[in-house]
Amino acid sequence: MDLTKPLRCIVKLGGAAITSKNELETIHEENLATVSSHLRKTMVSGSSSENTIGMDWSKQPGKSDIACPADDFGEHELGLASPFIVVHGAGSFGHFQASKSGVHKGGLDRSLVKAGFVATRISVTLLNLQIVRALAREGIPSVGMSPFSCGWSTCERNMDAVDLHGVSKAINSGFVPVLHGDAVFDDSLGCTILSGDVIIRHLAENLKPDYVVFLTDVLGVYDRPPTEPDAVLLREIAVDGYGRWSVIRPILPNGNKEVEISVAAHDTTGGMVTKISEAAMIAKLGIEVYIVKAATVHSLRALSGEIRGKIPDDWLGTVIRFSG
């Protein structure tokens, strides 16, 4: 199924940005609320915090009442300015369960792996539901779509049987699909973990968004771990036709363009190298990728598409783009 409108953006909500990394299964509520409000501003036409009409009509934990603005919908015009897809990582959800059981290594005939598969799916689904609810409270018509339930599977950890019909149909019907890293079946291993970054590359290849934004917990990609005192934020990285990348800005002191780079310290599925190589694969398609700190003015600007083509001097983040 083709998209009836071009896909504007795929947004990755990094696990490190929207969960509290040191606390098991804990949402970073403040970041998630800010990110959700940024997404509302970017996605929903004519929206403001005053006229937002929430779509989460379920009880909030610890409260007995339901906020249902059904009566306010009379004349309300609600529309997505343009199609978006949201994909989130796991952060402090799912990781404990996956690593305890080794579900990423496969072997579903082992009881522990099978139990870990169940436990991992429960944990990431808990997170997915909380993110869908946060977006819905901002009036974003979001629908959770778990890769496992969508029937997606891998073969030797590469995406294999992937039918995008459901995602496309949701987008064409005016919804924002919210996908996530998930435990899935793998044709050779039995099962594995399909990471959010791999999902994004696959979606980008097939649905050709105008741009892709990775929201993370640091300003962007650094030349070394961002906790080190002399770490330099890389502003622009170019990717050539072979997927090789080099640093364009800033010009690094040692003249070395191929530095050991580092994104979020708490990216767990695959780590920095996977993230950069997935981003490079996307950029190679001619799609600009922005890696930027969540819940900041910089991420709002990246989401709005303001960075496309020309990077403002006062914008902090990393742009990865194709330069044939």
Added chain:
Amino acid sequence: MDLTKPLRCIVKLGGAAITSKNELETIHEENLATVSSHLRKTMVSGSSSENTIGMDWSKQPGKSDIACPADDFGEHELGLASPFIVVHGAGSFGHFQASKSGVHKGGLDRSLVKAGFVATRISVTLLNLQIVRALAREGIPSVGMSPFSCGWSTCERNMDAVDLHGVSKAINSGFVPVLHGDAVFDDSLGCTILSGDVIIRHLAENLKPDYVVFLTDVLGVYDRPPTEPDAVLLREIAVDGYGRWSVIRPILPNGNKEVEISVAAHDTTGGMVTKISEAAMIAKLGIEVYIVKAATVHSLRALSGEIRGKIPDDWLGTVIRFSG
């Protein structure tokens, strides 16, 4: 994809049985725990409450610790005695949202309907996750599969695009799919509510279970609303090749076999008539259907398959079977 082992049973967890009907979005915890323990006894070979190894390794609300028995899995052999599918209704989840917005009537171009679609899916997904967790805590390898995420849709409320590949693959891999009534796309209306009962009929037609059990909040099907003083529990109903049904036992005082029958007072999607006619459609396929009160000795016996062929005199419930 064919099933590698024959499907033993499809279980419907009626919304009225597992939620508190008068309290919005409230699980009937006691019933759900008993039903989950019954399902464990029926499904998991060699299981007892002592050797149950839980598969919900997520935080319980209000608690900060996680129960992870990963170290106990060393020699533990875990196996489903035979394949099951669980389908649950909505009860006090989803209904409020669906009826406020009229999502069952379609019209996704209306903001209220679109918002109601989002809100309904959030509410039923909340319930699904709680049921998956309750089953997982009993050591049942359950995986939530939302019909919407599975890409199922309807046309004029009849099941239309339905790919059972994902469900079959989950079963063949030793998992118990947990499906539910959901808001889905409808090719003619835009959207509608796909009820758990309609899902069960479709699964039964295609996957041919040995038997189907409907767990509800009354003993079975009555000749009138079960709250009325003279209501008679119908023990056996026969369905002919045209799908017409008649009461075999008890012989009703007025000799009328085609009485106005009544199941749960709080069955919300479709009501009694839908439920009986769906059950009759299943029975017409030669598959026995048991309608029985959840969390009782009667439901445990029905789940175990003990009722097949011959109905014990001390068993309370309704059997619907084919009599060509």
